[in-house]
Amino acid sequence: GGFAMEDQVPFGMIGKMKAQPGKRAELIAILAAGTGTMPGCRVYLIAEDAKDTDAIWITEVWDDAASHKASLELPTVREAIAKGRPLIAGFEISVETKPVSSHLRHG
Amino acid sequence: GGFAMEDQVPFGMIGKMKAQPGKRAELIAILAAGTGTMPGCRVYLIAEDAKDTDAIWITEVWDDAASHKASLELPTVREAIAKGRPLIAGFEISVETKPVSSHLRHG
Numbered sequence: 001g002g003f004a005m006e007d008q009v010p011f012g013m014i015g016k017m018k019a020q021p022g023k024r025a026e027l028i029a030i031l032a033a034g035t036g037t038m039p040g041c042r043v044y045l046i047a048e049d050a051k052d053t054d055a056i057w058i059t060e061v062w063d064d065a066a067s068h069k070a071s072l073e074l075p076t077v078r079e080a081i082a083k084g085r086p087l088i089a090g091f092e093i094s095v096e097t098k099p100v101s102s103h104l105r106h107g
Numbered sequence: 108g109g110f111a112m113e114d115q116v117p118f119g120m121i122g123k124m125k126a127q128p129g130k131r132a133e134l135i136a137i138l139a140a141g142t143g144t145m146p147g148c149r150v151y152l153i154a155e156d157a158k159d160t161d162a163i164w165i166t167e168v169w170d171d172a173a174s175h176k177a178s179l180e181l182p183t184v185r186e187a188i189a190k191g192r193p194l195i196a197g198f199e200i201s202v203e204t205k206p207v208s209s210h211l212r213h214g
Contacts, residue, residue, distance in 0.1 A: 012154045014121070014164050032208035042212045043152065045166065047119045047204035057121050057204055059152065059166040093200075097154035097164055101139035104211050105149045 011068055012097035013060040016049070018089040024054050027087040031058070034080025040067025043102070054089065061099045118175055119204035120167040123156070125196040131161050134194040138165070141187025147174025150209070161196065168206045 019027045028046055035044050040063040049055035062068040071077050126134045135153055142151045147170040156162035169175040178184050 012164075014154070014166070028207055036210060038210075041210065043150070044208075044210040045119075045150065045168065045206060046208040047121070047168075047206040050203040050205055052202075057119075057202070059121070061152065061154075095159075095164070096157040098157055099152060099154040100135055101151075101153040103143055103145075103148065103151040 010098065011062040011065045012099040013058070013062075013068065014093065014095050014097055015058045015091060016093035017056045017058065017091050018052075019054045019056060020087050020089050021054055023087040024048065024056060027084050028056060030080050030084040030087070031056075034076045034084075036076075038067075038071045038074060038077065040064065041071065043104070055092070061102065117205065118169045118172045119206040120165070120169075120175065121200065121202050121204055122165045122198060123200035124163045124165065124198055125159075126161045126163060127194050127196050128161055130194040131155065131163060134191050135163060137187050137191045137194070138163075141183045141191075143183075145174075145178045145181060145184065147171065148178065150211070162199070168209065 017027075028048070031046055035041070038044065041060070042063065043059060043061035045059040047057045047059075049057060060068070072081075124134075135155070138153055142148075145151065148167070149170065150166060150168035152166040154164045154166075156164060167175070179188075
């Protein structure tokens with residue numbers, strides 16, 4: 001138990017994405033595989049909505065806005081976007097945030 | 108750089124809370140202080156909405172639903188709820204999630 005880090009972080013995103021019907025798991029696998037090693041990324045959390053069966057929530061924390069923007073040019077991310085796009089029905093929510101407090105437990 | 112953990116996690120929450128006008132910073136300070144040491148909590152991330160000046164986003168990941176439920180009885184959490192409640196205008200979003208992929212960078 002216990003928390004190994006408490007930090008201040010400057011740029012975040014929270015989004016609710018809808019997959020094409022029945023394609024959520026496939027889309028999540030593509031997103032998870034393509035976002036594992038992004039410079040400047042502190043948190044990239046993918047979660048299924050418990051009730052909305054095609055919905056995916058993504059919570060991101062980055063060192064700064066530039067790191068987030070640069071990630072969109074990474075080959076692994078571009079590949080994930082290309083593979084994932086046909087499986088995305090749309091975005092219900094996509095907001096920029098300023099993360100101000102994070103408790104992350106390690107392990 | 109680099110990611111020190113990639114893990115599967117079973118219970119999550121994402122919420123959008125509205126503070127009373129002008130009370131966001133005060134409410135965040137109360138929430139951050141009261142949620143630092145919660146058993147079973149893997150992620151507790153507080154972020155300001157970049158455009159909605161009274162809005163706060165909270166992303167939570169827990170070992171399981173029982174850990175989340177038990178946290179509501181912790182003295183520090185009960186105190187935060189009691190102190191924070193008068194500063195909360197309402198909840199625009201409060202959804203349960205199943206976290207399926209998390210990249211957390213440490214340090």
